[in-house]
Amino acid sequence: MKKIAILSLLVLTSIVMSGQVNIKKCITTRLVKQELISNPDYAKGRANAITENIAWIKANNSEKTTINIPVVIHIIHKNTHSNIGIGTNISNDQIEDALKILNEDYSKTNPEYLNPPRNTFLNYWGNPDMKFCLATSDPSGNPTNGIIRTSTTIADWDADDSFEANAMKRTVNGGMDAWDPSKYLNIWVCNLSNSSGGGITLGYAYLPGLQSWNAWKDGLVIDFQYFGTIGGASSSSDGRTATHEIGHYLGLMHTFCEDADAQGNLICCDNDNNSWGGYVDDTPATKDIYFGNVTANTNNNTCNDLSYSNIFTNDVLDMDENFMSYASTAWMFTDDQINVINATLNGYRSSLKNSTVNMNCDGSVGTGLNNYQLENLNIYPNPTLGKLNIVSADKINTLSITNIIGKELLFTKDFLANTIDLSSYESGVYFINISTDKGTHIEKIIFTK
Ligand SMILES: [Zn+2]
Structure with a gap:
C-alpha cells in the first residue's frame, strides 16, 4: 500500500510539475499587458489596429492570393558556439526544418491535413495561404541569405525579466537590432531562460500595434531548442512555436480563457471573441489550458457554448487542436482566425504584405550570393x-x-x-x-x- 501511495504521489507530483513546466509556454499575453501599461502609444496603436481589422472584416473583404512574407532570422548565439551547428548556433538544416513546418502550417499542407487525429472541427479548418521566405536583400540592398548570426557573451535571456525579454533585439545589449520591422518579419532565435515561478518559455511576440519609436520590439523571439525539430532542437519540440507566435504577431489571441474570478479560480470565457481577439466566433469557449495530446479520444468540454454568442448551435468540445492553444498536438487555424490574419496583413501590417524586399521562397538557406x-x-x-x-x-x-x-x-x-x-x-x-x-x-x- 505504501508503495502505491508513494507511486501515486509521484504521479501526482509529475502532473502538477508538468503543468508548471508548461504554464509559461508563451508569455505574449503578459508582455502585451506590461507594454500597454508602460506605453500609452501601444494602447493607441493596438486600438487603431483593431478598428482597422474590424472594418476590413465587416466589409466582407477576403484575400485571394498567396501572401509572401520576407523573413530575417537572427541567430543570437553564445560566443563559445562559434561553429555553425554547435549549441545555440543552430544549423542551417534546423532553420530549414523550422521554415518547412511553418510554411506547411500556413498553407494547410501540414502532415495532419487529409488525416487529422480527430475530425471534430474539420468544417472550420481554414487555409491562411501564406509563405515565409528568407530575405535576399538586407536593409541596404546588399545580398543576404536572410540568416544573421551574432555572437554574444550572454549565456541566456531571462523571459521573466522585462528588460532581458527584449534585450536580444538590441545590438547594444548583446543581441542584434531588428531590420526595418515594416518590411521584414524579424525572428530572434536565442537561449531563453526563466528566473521565477517555474515553467519554461518557448517564445513570444507582440500583438500588432507597436508604433515607430518602439517598433524595434516587433517580431518573434524563440528558444533555439523549439525552432524546428532536428539538430539542436529539444525532443519535445513540435516545431510549431513559430506557428503559434506568428499567430499572435498577426493579431490572434489564445483560444483558452486567461481570466480568473475574484477568488483566483479559473473561469470560462470566449477569449478571442471580442474586439481584442478580432471577434473570432468559430473557436469555442474554453476554461483552463490543455497541455496534452489531441487524439480521436480527446473529449475536453470545459464550457457550455450555448452560454456564448458564437457560431455553434450546440455545446461542442474544446478546440484543443487549434494552433493558438497550448496542446502538444495542434494542427489548424479556423476561417475566422484567418480573417483576422488577413485583416492585419491588409491593415497594420500592410507594409509587410507589400514589402519590396527581395526574397527566396524555396525554403532553403542560400549563401547570400x-x-x-x-x-x-x-x-x-x-x-x-x-x-x-x-x-x-x-x-x-x-x-x-x-x-x-x-x-x-x-x-x-x-x-x-x-x-x-x-x-x-x-x-x-x-x-x-x-x-x-x-x-x-x-x-x-x-x-x-
Ligand atoms: Zn501564445
Missing part, C-alpha cells in the same frame, strides 16, 4: 548599351535593380517581360537581383550610353 543555377537564366548582353534580355526557365517572382551604392531603382513582382531598358539610367555598374522558386541570382551589369 549567387546560388541560382545560371543554366536556367540568361542575362545579355553585358556590358549593355541599354536593352537587357532576361531569359529564365523558371518564373521570376521578383526582380530588382540596385545601383553601386545599394539604392533600389526598380522593383517588380511576377516579372513576365523578356527585356529591361536601362537607358534612362546613368552609365555605370548596376546589380540585377532575380528571385525564383529555385533560388536567387544577382548579376553585375555594366551599362554604357
